[in-house]
Amino acid sequence: MTSTPIADLWPARPGGADARPEAAYRLLQAAVESFAERGFHATTTRDIATAAGMSPAALYIHYPSKAALLAEISRTGHAATLALVRAAAGGAGDAAARMRRLVEDFTVWHARGRTVGRVVNYELHALPEDDYAVVAALRLDIEREVTALIEEGVTGGLFVVQEVRTAARAVTSLGIDVSRWYTDRSSETPEELGRRYGELVLRMLGARL
Amino acid sequence: MTSTPIADLWPARPGGADARPEAAYRLLQAAVESFAERGFHATTTRDIATAAGMSPAALYIHYPSKAALLAEISRTGHAATLALVRAAAGGAGDAAARMRRLVEDFTVWHARGRTVGRVVNYELHALPEDDYAVVAALRLDIEREVTALIEEGVTGGLFVVQEVRTAARAVTSLGIDVSRWYTDRSSETPEELGRRYGELVLRMLGARL
The missing domain is CATH 1.10.357.10 (Tetracycline Repressor, domain 2)
Incomplete structure (x- = not known):
C-alpha cells in the first residue's frame, strides 16, 4: 500500500475545465516528497525542479517560490x-x-x-x-x-x-x-x-x- | 511558562561526578533549538556552534558531527x-x-x-x-x-x-x-x-x- 498520489488532493485533474498544467502537478508532487523527506528549509527550488524533471526556470513559470x-x-x-x-x-x-x-x-x-x-x-x-x-x-x-x-x-x-x-x-x-x-x-x-x-x-x- | 531547559534532561548536571563540560550542555541546547526550528537537514554545525557562542572547531572537541x-x-x-x-x-x-x-x-x-x-x-x-x-x-x-x-x-x-x-x-x-x-x-x-x-x-x- 502506498501513500495517496498528490493529484487526488486536487479536485481539478489534468484535462478538467480548470485543470492546472500537468507540469504544475509534477511540481506539487515533487515538493511534497522533498518537504516530507528533508523538511522545507533544507529543500531548494532546484531540488524540486530536478525531482519533477524540469529546470528551475521552468518551475518559476508555475510558482514564484x-x-x-x-x-x-x-x-x-x-x-x-x-x-x-x-x-x-x-x-x-x-x-x-x-x-x-x-x-x-x-x-x-x-x-x-x-x-x-x-x-x-x-x-x-x-x-x-x-x-x-x-x-x-x-x-x-x-x-x-x-x-x-x-x-x-x-x-x-x-x-x-x-x-x-x-x-x-x-x-x-x-x-x-x-x-x-x-x-x-x-x-x-x-x-x-x-x-x-x-x-x-x-x-x-x-x-x- | 517556557519549555524545559535541556539540562533537566541530563541526569548528570555540571558539577556532578560524571558531568559533561558546561560547553557540551550549551551545544546540546543550541542543537535542540536549531533542529526544532529549522529541521535537522537545514541546520549546520556552524549554526549550532554560533548559537552556543563557540567556533565550529570548538564544537568538534565535544561532538564529531x-x-x-x-x-x-x-x-x-x-x-x-x-x-x-x-x-x-x-x-x-x-x-x-x-x-x-x-x-x-x-x-x-x-x-x-x-x-x-x-x-x-x-x-x-x-x-x-x-x-x-x-x-x-x-x-x-x-x-x-x-x-x-x-x-x-x-x-x-x-x-x-x-x-x-x-x-x-x-x-x-x-x-x-x-x-x-x-x-x-x-x-x-x-x-x-x-x-x-x-x-x-x-x-x-x-x-x-
Whole structure:
C-alpha cells in the first residue's frame, strides 16, 4: 500500500475545465516528497525542479517560490480535510454515528495521505504570513466542526464529556498523529485503524457502546 | 511558562561526578533549538556552534558531527521518557490508577518538553543507523510498558479493550502529539491538560469512572 498520489488532493485533474498544467502537478508532487523527506528549509527550488524533471526556470513559470508551493499544498490539504470533516459531521444518523464516521474518515485520510499530512501539519511555521492566516482559519473550522458535534452529542445525552474543547483537541490530535507513525509496514490497514479509532473515540466521549 | 531547559534532561548536571563540560550542555541546547526550528537537514554545525557562542572547531572537541548531537539528544530524551513511564507503571495502586498517572506524567512531559519532543519524535529518520537501533529499542520498551499495563487492567476486569496494541498506540500517540500543538499560548497548563487526558484515556480504555 502506498501513500495517496498528490493529484487526488486536487479536485481539478489534468484535462478538467480548470485543470492546472500537468507540469504544475509534477511540481506539487515533487515538493511534497522533498518537504516530507528533508523538511522545507533544507529543500531548494532546484531540488524540486530536478525531482519533477524540469529546470528551475521552468518551475518559476508555475510558482514564484518554494513557499508558494508549500502554501498551495497546505491550503489544498487543509481544505480537503475540512471537506471530509463537514461531510461526516453533516451526514445521516445521530451524533454518535456521525462522530464514528468522522473519526474513521479522518484516520484513513491521515494514514493514506501521510506524506502530505506530514508537510501540512509540521511545516506550518514556514508558511508566509498571509497563507498562514488562511490555513489557520481552515484549522479553526475543522476544530469547530468537531466541537459542535461533541456538544450536540452531550446535549442529546449520547456523550458524557467534561471539557468539550479538550476532547475535540484529543479527537483531531489522534488522527493527525497517524501521519507521523503510520507506514507501509503498519499491521493495520487504514480502514481497520479507522474503525478501531472510531470505537476508541466514542468510548472516550462517554458513548454507550 | 517556557519549555524545559535541556539540562533537566541530563541526569548528570555540571558539577556532578560524571558531568559533561558546561560547553557540551550549551551545544546540546543550541542543537535542540536549531533542529526544532529549522529541521535537522537545514541546520549546520556552524549554526549550532554560533548559537552556543563557540567556533565550529570548538564544537568538534565535544561532538564529531551534528548527527552525534542529534543521537545524544534522542537517546537521552527517549531514556528519560521510558524512565517516567516505568515509574508510573510500576507505582502504587491498581492498573487504572497507574494508567492515570502514566498519562498525566507523559502529557506534562511532552507539553513542557515540547522543543525536545519535536526533535526526538520528528527527526528519527535522520539518526545514524546504530543510534536509530538504540532509540527504536527504547521506543519499543515504552510501547511494551503501556501494552502490559492495559493487559493487566483487562485481566483484572478494570478495562474493556478490544485491540490492546491499537489502544496502546492511541495512548502514546495522544501524548506525543502534545509536543506538536502545545504552545505558551495554550489555555491549559501542562498539569491541567495531563489530568484531562488521564480522564479521557481511562474512558477510552473502558474504565468505569
